[in-house]
Amino acid sequence: MLLSLAAIWGASFLFMVIATPEFGAIALIEVRVVLAALVLLPIWWWREGKQQWPNVKRHVGPIVWVGLLNSAIPFVLFAYSVLFVTGGVAAVLNSTAPIYGALVAWIWLQQRLSRSAALGLAVGVAGVAILVSGELLGLGGSGHQEAKLFGVLAAAFAPVLYGIAANITAVKLNNVSALSITTFSQVAAAVLLAPLALLYLPSEMPSNTAWWCALVLAVFCTSLAYLIYFQLISEIGSTRAITVTFLIPLFGTLWGALFIGERLSLTMMVGMGVILLGTALVTGVLRRQTVT
Secondary structure (H helix, E strand, C coil): CHHHHHHHHHHHHHHHHHHHHHHCHHHHHHHHHHHHHHHHHHHHHHHHHHHHHHHHHHCHHHHHHHHHHHHHHHHHHHHHHCCCCCHHHHHHHHCCHHHHHHHHHHHHCCCCCCHHHHHHHHHHHHHHHHHHHHHHHCCCCCCCHHHHHHHHHHHHHHHHHHHHHHHHHHHHCCCCCHHHHHHHHHHHHHHHHHHHHHHCCCCCCCCHHHHHHHHHHHHHHHHHHHHHHHHHHHHHCHHHHCCHHHHHHHHHHHHHHHHHCCCCCHHHHHHHHHHHHHHHHHHCCCCCCCCC
């Protein structure tokens, strides 16, 4: 299940690379969250709707914020970024979310950082700097420098929002079920993005291939992936389930290389290694050893 989840989430970057040029970032993500919400709503109602609905209504505000910061904005940022960086690069930067989650908890909630976590934050940020600098150095020659710069920075900033959303969830939504949070955060994201999506409709009808990518992105990479994740948490616990973070970049780069010929540069390999090391330290998967 862990490998399946990593493969599915890693593939989401491949589908965005294919579909975004035809849909545009905002329209594609609107399709993604609308379809995901339509799939999740009947599942939510069947499994826990009657019990959870009053609780959902009491927590509408935080759920909307999670929808904005955990889906609407970061999904759009990643979709925009893959117009200018490879899906593999975006997948690697996505793996920094636990690092920013720990940083936000330290700043906002004043949670104590262990030495391993503090070291992991520094290592992870260094890895991001290596990866982003490598991408920025490769921007020359196309005449669209500013757009490419924003594309690279978009992929680097999106995980920061994931980190904020994770802490909002922990503080404000600890009494709401994971399925309810996921379902109604997708509903909130769909509603919030709708006005912008209407303004940025594609000038031409996307191809069947792009539509299939959008459909798979919504149904498999969002709805099904979250359901698998919930099941993993229930079976092996959240600490072990979060190790999926380390596998997503590997699958993201693998699918890009296999299906659309994306290349893995030396800078990307070094940056990915450093980022994953930092994430391992922050999440406690790899602890700093003290020799006595």
